[in-house]
Amino acid sequence: MGSITLKQVTKSFDDVNVIKPLDLDIRDGEFIVFVGPSGCGKSTLLRMIAGLEDTTSGTIEIDGKEATSVPPAKRGLAMVFQSYALYPHMSVRNNIAFPLKQAKVAPAVIKEKIEKAATMLNLTDYLDRKPGQLSGGQRQRVAIGRAIVRQPSAFLFDEPLLNLDASLRVNMRLEISQLHKSLDTTMIYVTHDQVEAMTMADRIAVFNGGIIEQVGTPLELYRKPVNRFVAGFIGSPKMNFIDVAPKPGDATHSLGVRPEHFKITTEQGLWQGQVGVVEHLGSETFLHVHVDHIGTLTVKADGDCQAVYGDQINLTAEQAKIMHFDKQGMTIPALSWGGESAA
């Protein structure tokens, strides 16, 4: 219970096409992440699935049933908003109870469900507080609690961790992932943070300019991006792109090398450059290397890398892991990483 199918869905505001015709199958029980830069239409699509935005054309099916014009409450979905959207004048208990009260659930059942959700989310001690008296993480959990008690067929998350500080974000990421494992319900999660996408998703849909560039598991996207955009968006730090002069018989227009696939050599390499800023993270080191005619390359090295500002170094890359892109920015699979096994 919780498969969602989008068929040729579009959305336009006046003359602007925010979502271009788009197909997507969301399987029952999966954790799918919509990721993309801001303004790419990912939040709009989520709101369309929730029923908060009208669909301009195309159909949305939930559990095989046409739901394109079904009002939000009848879709059986629950949403967690970026601002949490808790009701400020109600206690935590009443916030969580609100959807159940609206559905005219018996008070005894409501009480039981609240207790259960509160235990699950560590909110038992805070049930009588108002949202204003809670920390960001606790508010987030109340918002999730309000979603859980309705037993929706799918959860929708709209950048839920945006307003939390970095360490709390890591914790909540883990908690949401665990929640998904224990509830085994479909979750659609919107974020612009590729780290959240990579760590939480079963599958990721990469959005760009109102279309889905690629859908796949995190490792598929990392290893076999279909184009330069996906290659650059997935992975941190970003992939390096190196333009090359086209050769006859070779469509390669640019190369893509992930920072972690560079090797630093003292003798000759493919590229030679001067070390710029060095970032020591302890476990690893990021070098920003200036290479003539190419620009700055980001290189990931070991934590005990000794290079300092101004050093001349040589770089090579594992040939097998270099991506090749053609003039349109599309990956040339035969020449790129994973191409051999695919061939």
Added chain:
Amino acid sequence: MATTQSRTLAKIMLFPSVSLLLAWMIVPLCMTLYFSFLDYNLLMPGDNEFIGFLNYEFFLTDPAFVESFFNTLLLVGGVLLITLCGGVGLAILLDEAIWGRNYVRMMVLAPFFVMPTVSALVWKNMFMNPVNGLFAHFAQWLGVTPVDFFAELPLLSIIVIVSWQWLPFAALILLTAIQSLDREQLEAADLDGAGPFSKFFYIVLPHLSRAVTAVILIETIFLLSVFAEILVTTSGGPGYASTNITYLIYTQSLLQFDVGGGSAGGIVAVIIANIVAIFLMRLIGKNLEN
């Protein structure tokens, strides 16, 4: 304003204006208090003897006082009821994205800029007049006997006029409050299965509680002293049917030339206003906290 020096400086700088304002308030209050204990009638020049609480006794035991006291409460309560209910409704309508919204908002606000005497005259002569008024024409068109509003429903007529003046104020304050409501809360309520009524009562109305409190407190202060509308339309009549405390004090001191009695009435009005204020703050003041 952090250091001792800047705080001291601030006190010195504030002193002249604060003392001026204080004198402005204290001197008339003390004079009124002083007059209220004197036998002071402009028609009977004399010693202006000290007569103790006789003015108060006279004022408070006057049957007109009781009637005008309840008239005052009815006037304030009625106008508050109409402006708040109408104001919430107007605010919700004005919040919708309608064509020419900015002009509509300006038009709605217009009655607030019309002087009380003018608006009362307009209502009296153009709407409520039993012969020439619009309502009378409308009644005749329906074949009903026109109502002589100021003779038959004097207090209600004044409540309607004053409400018309104060509705824009309430609507404006409530509109700004509605605009600050987080849209995601309404969307969350949509997903939670709340209908329009649930959303209004559980989300919009609680959000408006602070603004409603502010409107009640501000309007009460002004509505306790409604005067021009009564003077221009009914002159407090028929009998005392549309006389409020403010108007009663006016008749006492300026129509009967009884400065002492009028002053005693003024002091009584101040006390009543304070009782109302304390009562209101106890009742709804907690909404303004945080």
